[in-house]
Amino acid sequence: MLIDGVAVIDGVPRVLVTADYPYYRDDPAVWGDRLRAVRDELGIEVITCYLPWRHHQPEAGTAPDFTGLTHPARNVTGFLALCHELGLRVIAKPGPFIHAEVTYGGLPDWVCPDADPAFEPLLDASGTPARWADAAAPQGRPLPAPLAPAFLARATEWLSAVGKEVLDGAEAVIALQIANEGVYTSGALPLTAYDYSPSGLAFHRDRLRAWYGTPQAYNAVHGTSYGDWADAEPPDATSGPLAQADWGRCHAEYLAEVYRVWAQAVGSGLPVLVNLNPPTVPALDDWLARVRPELWGGISYGFTNWMGVVSADRDAHARYVIAAKRAPGPNLEENWGFSELYDPAYIDAATSFHQSLLALAAGATGFNVYTGVATSGWGPELDAVPGPYPDCPPIDAGGSATVKAPVVRALAGFFAVHGAEFLECEPVRRDAFGLYLPYAGIAALSGEPDGPGCGRALRAFHERMRARGLDYALVELESVTAAELAAYRSVTVPGGPFMHRRVQELLAAYARAGGRVLVDGPLPALDEHLSPCALITPSAPLAEVAEGLVVHGEADAFLRSHPDRDVHYLVVLVQSGNEGPIVLRTPYGIVEVVAAQGGGAVLRLADGQVDDLVIRGLNAYLGCAVEAGVRLDGVRTGASGPGDLARINGRLV
Template identity: 85%
Template sequence: MVIEVRDGVAVVDGVPRVLVTADYPYYRDDPAVWADRLRAVRDELGIEVITCYLPWRHHQPEAGTAPDFTGLTHPARNVTGFLELCRELGLGVVAKPGPFIHAEVNYGGLPDWVCPDADPAIEPLLDSAGTPSRWADATAPAGRALPAPLGPVFLARATQWLSAVGKEVLAGAEAVVALQIANEGIYTSGALPLTAYDYSPSGLAFFRDRLRSWYGTTQAYNAVHGTAYAGWADVAPSGVGLLAQADWGRFHAEYLAEVYRVWARAVGSELPVFVNLNPPTVPELDDWLARVRPELWGGISYGFTNWMGVVSADRDAHARYVIAAKRAPGPNLEENWGFSELYDPAYIDGATSFHQSLLALAAGASGFNVYTGVAASGWGPELDAGHEGPYPDSAPIDADGAATGKAPVVRALADYFAAHGAEFLECVPVRRDAFGLYLPYAGIAALSGALSDSLSGSPAGPAGPQCGRALRAFHERMRVRGLDYGLVDLESVSAEELAAYRTVTVPGGPFMHRRVQELLAAYAAAGGRVLVDGPVPTLDERLAPCALIAPADPPADAGEGLVLYGEADAYLRSHPTRDVHHLVVLVRTGNEGPVGVRTPYGTAEVVAAEGGGAVLRLAGGELGDLVVRGLNAYLDCAVEASVRLNGVRVGAPGPGDLIRIR
């Protein structure tokens, strides 16, 4: 198995595929059962690609000793043997060597000897107040200081670890098809405020180096910012003024990109590299938008995770999840399929994870991960002192290796996308409107507190340029109308990409890059509509006069939404050259009765469980393959899953799921 990644899509042995994977934390289990559990993933779940973290603290617990990858010091450290088992069973592997992994492992998987508290030579990560950022767990409830990623001592040690993985584990492992670097940002910190990091000496040195590359000289910087700095060392981080705040947001984007690049290079592998960003929180939406700029990452591919709530019941969680899925092409690399005790009891039933996995794909993801596919037990407190087995509590394959009630649901999705994944990706989402991200406003809003909305999403806080609040309001308007939408970065989108939409909504404010204004003006001249949420910009990025945008009125609501009745969300993808469509219907918690959905062939009526949903293939005027979830034990909901199209009904024989594939 050979995987390439093209525009966020996994191309497996030359064929684009929806990347369906399952995580197995080998380091938490008895090596004697590894082969059995891997067979269960392959045979019961129908999944051909495993993901697994390689915890640094597990393989190299002591400073000054070489990492153990062969089980010399403990059988569960024999990751080379684990990967060979995967090869023998025909399974590919996405290896995830961190160096920070979270995964409910002590100190996020970092060895204790890289903690600044233990070694004063290691520079700590600092927040805006100069306080070290700390990671709390059962072994250190008050938290342990985290190392600054670009600090020279830690960077050298992290590079040694990643290089050892590359040379001693990956170089001879035929099963490994891709890598994932870091976890949810750097230290599960992708959604933290811009004031949370990095104010360490190494971080500020990188910030000032970026300023030098952007402005050239301090004199040029002073001319734009109205300051009188004598040298770069005098420039304060996250300073006062709109442009200084925008600079700090831009620094965060380049800082994250630099850490990703440095760590990926350290592995020394030619394999494709993913990252997995955690979705934004509601209060820190602008912080996340300012920091997460996949356009800067070069050959590193975007991916994201779940862990934000039950999207079928929580509109905030829904918005955060959809925005994460739309930010850039790439797979969902951690969907919660197993943790009901640690996160939310709704995950005890597979309907919740089924709904969210389909939402990710419908909103724009190119794959999903079952996290974790297998429950494990048998680790020591040196690895995880805070949790008891099994980990997780309700996985599709339990800690004894038996398939649970979730297994057929995973298998149905895996089989559907094995049969139709390439076609699904060829089909074009039906989206006529887009939101244009102008990310300098995200940095400004994050630092000025402009996005201080409550969880209800109502506007609050000081006035000023912002991006997140406008995006959230746009998302809610589109969801109420039942319409899908595109999400584009105005500083990198092409004229051809923008031309695919009838409208683009942009956040308003005092300035906007001249080239962005020129792009929007040309789009409008060609017939597109530019809608501005707020003041129309009259200055360029250097605050020189520039007023090229003529905002249009929004188009009348023509009743284009897909959902005709019932409480649900629907997404349609249509093939550009063939009469083939894929329809995803996601039933919200609280819905009772059928859901009517507009299709190219008339109304389809879908009966599915609360919090469940359906994926349907439509071709030549008829209903083809489908998967419909009719059960949700958590909500005590059991219906006869069915679909009716043009008078023809396909249904389950009784309360339960409906699965028809080939």
Template identity: 80%
Template sequence: MFIEVRDGVAVIDGVPRVLVTADYPYYRDDPAVWADRLRAVRDELGIEVVTCYLPWRHHQPEPGIAPDFTGATHPARNVAGFLALCRELGLRVIAKPGPFIHAEVTYGGLPDWVCPEADPSIEPLLDAYGRPSRWVDGSGGAGRALPAPLGPAFLARATQWLSSVGKEVLGQDVPVIALQIANEGVYTSGALPLTAYDYGPSGVAFFRDRLRAWYGTLEAYNGAHGTSFGDWAEIEPPRGPGGLLAPADWGRFHADYLAEVYRVWTQAVGSDLPVVVNLNPPTVPELDDWLARVRPELWGDISYGFTNWMGVVSADRDAQARYVIAAKRAPGPNLEENWGFSKLYHPAYIDGATSFHQSLLAMAAGATGFNVYTGVATSGWAPDLDAAHAGPYPDCAPIDARGAATAKAPVVRALADFFARHGAEFLESAGTARDAFGLYLPYAGIAALSGPEGPQCGRPLRAFHERMRGRGLDYAVVDLEHVTAGELAAYRTVTVPGGPFMHRGVQRLLAAYAAAGGRVLVDGPVPALDERLAPCALITPSTPPPDTAESLILYGDADAFLRSHPDRDVHYLVVLVQTGNEGPIGVRTPYGTVEVVAAAGGAAVLRLAGGELGDLVVKGVNAYLSCAVEAGVRLNGERAGASGPGDLIRIAE
């Protein structure tokens, strides 16, 4: 099997595939059951690709001793044997060597000996107040200081770890098809405030290096900022509100910083396998911080991916907005969807309807795959790996800690089978988005540090999202500093955040788009300056188009997304039922009204072809909400329905 990633899509042996995966934390289980659990993933869940972290602290608990990948010091460290089992069972693997993994592992999977408090030669990661950033495990307490990723001592040790993985684990005849680097940013920190890091020596040195690259000369920097620095070393990073360009620079630094950490860690592995990352979605207060930091356009060959862990999207508008924005930021897979944790996160996850809804929302909003995290419940790990959580881990996975399939297993299997059969066609089909939001990310850096005063990016984006959702319409998100004229021309409108300045090149792009018939809608003041605060006013705002676009939802409380194939009379409809809905959902389609009956908080995915119903999966039961309906779909007199209260699964052989 040969895999590459093209524009966020996994292309396996030359064929685009929806990347459906399940995580199995082998290090938390008895090696004696590895083979049985892997068979269950393959046979019960219908999944061919397994993901697994490789915890650094598990494989190399002591400094100066080579990592154990063969089980010489403990059977559960035999990742070589685990991969051999995967190969024998016909499973492929996405390996995730960190070096930081979270995964509810002590110190996020870092070994104790890289903690700055254990080794003074290791530079700590510092916040704006000079305090060490700390990782707090589930057991509570003040937590342990985290090492600065670019600090020389830690970087050398992390490089050695990643290089060992590359040489000793990813050798010949292993079924690893891709790698994931880091976790949710660097230290599950992708959504933290811009003031949370990195104000340590290595971070500030990198910041000044980037200023030199961006401005070229100190004279140019001083001219733009209105300062009189005599040396780059005199420039300090901003620690709060103040000015326009300084916070914009700090936001840009965060984007380059994340890209640099990804680059050096990927380079350390020394592998030519495709590399993905898994950004955690933004929080509501830190939406601008996330937008400023997360710029996949800067990552080169490293591909975007994201995770869940934000709440029940069928019941929480904030969670739904964060989820959709993460899925739309760039094409890539959902690399961790919660399918197993109800006690640790929310009791709604006790039933598969919640995860089913969210997996389909990710796909409808732009994701190119989804991960079942975790596919298997585990027990019996060593206390030094995780002393804060009791088994099983997780508490309600599709395969339980005894290896038996739970009620979630058929739901996962149905999704896996649906996308195995139709995934390539689904990815080829285009959504109905006719309107786009244009991110202008210097404003995100300013808003992150200055708060509600001054230009914004996240707030206009969230308002745009709510307007579009309220009208039942899909939309796109583009980065104005990287989108091409041809890409922008696909949309009838582009809404941009307003403010005092905007890059001259971006203003030219928008002016040309408007001249060609597009409509530029500015949320706020029209920019009159360029990025160096020189006069530049090239944008003339358009009037909004008549509100004639029709919502897909005709009745019922749900969201709907429609994708149409460019060459065939084929359409894919995803219906996402809200927690409070009662009764059927009516959806507008090219063939007329489709009526869907599904559980509250559930969802449906349908293939429509030639005016008829094709394959479909509809969730009719949500035990958490005590809801059980006879799942069904009706189109032009044709009805497909369950024989009683329950799910409806129809996938042709």
């Protein structure tokens, strides 16, 4: 089960460490060998795997094949039984859209609007169909509108078949991931990218009806003259700010609705997760407006990577941290295997090690090795690009462990031993940023650089906090409670012309209780109905004092402390340009960490000493090799030569 984004397996909360194995890309004869390699060489006990719809049901007039009747690689029920036999758990990911470099994102060709006009295409604001390009269709094929009746019926049939024929009775499966990175890897796209199809606009009008009741009530707030909801048009850059905020809110409820109907179609009773792609820099407000886990009910948040090398790219770092902080949940795809397809820095494990630890330090509850195994046995209907897939994972296409395997095994082993305690420890962070998401919708549509927005203020706050070496929290102002807000000494909020009365009252009460409210922009003078309301009195800025953990060196550092015991976890993430050791303040005094450029370390500190740890000392991509080590009170624990250092349960491994 999942509780507040944390996986609970056999009754124990765990840092969810998983590895992806795309069974459909491999010869079934090697499934067992590859699964054993993940278990034995990587120390990972939970497998993730997509179930490509186009693989299991290539023809519209036939039932899905889950037993290998039409092709051995379709025997996913056998694959799951093999996982159970080997003591492995599984998170199943049936889409219906999966990306995963599979042709048409895993959708069968027969749901394409070009193949069958009964399938309504997904449209952008200009009326142009959204297209999916791949090696089989370089110019792209139109994607079906998710909520249109024809596609929704067939997608529901597919997901229901997966639930009944694959997941029911599959003892290995512990959770379900629905969709991929939004709907069609589209979670980070601008709000103008979708959904302007007839079904999408019908959803928008239905939401307006639910929020306002009558067109007359809507007109009274927006200054419009609609006589019927059918007359309501989607807002654009020239619309009023409340209409723009409504479009952002509609996007959030649209995503929630797609998740709800797809998860409900599976009908398995398993915990359900999603994996959002991090925001882009230009469309940060669009992402913030759309991604509202508070609306998802029992569906848990998760996210992916795929946006750059965070140890060397400030934009990538900010996007990654914001995604990890948005809500508790695991990183469900961390790049451990693709250098040729994405960035040559991933040829070395230091890059993925750094990012996996950053996700956990920033707030994630687990990480995924994507993919754990290289595969090489798929047909052209799945992917027209020859293998192996991927090019540099921990287990190669022959089933042998690569130089990345010991790094994964050390991290997996550390969190297998200490994961529950790590999650019990509380991040040391004293300041928060308050997300006021109506401003995100306004900024996403208006395009005004100086108008109301959320992303600009958040990015500036992130950079200030990083420069000071301080961790921070993200809180969503329309749902956060007074008790939750009271945990922070300050909350920074974006400024603008209006703000919900309840939010203003919450912030005013927080300030009266001693909290500091910092406003980035003009003070709100109106409530959500544009009635006079000016309840916020801003506090003076916080003094710029040395509070961060890093005393010397180019690195980010995060500390978690146990509420009841003298136990702390220190994560040190070395930037690519660093030279020399990282010197840090800790509860036990000054600690010195030596790690590779672009690498990092995780240390357990207990009872005044450095306990277990994992430190990456090598980064072949950057030509860096150091004797990984840590020094406290003159006592050094380190590698005997250039290389990594791992100590688990008090033993060097």
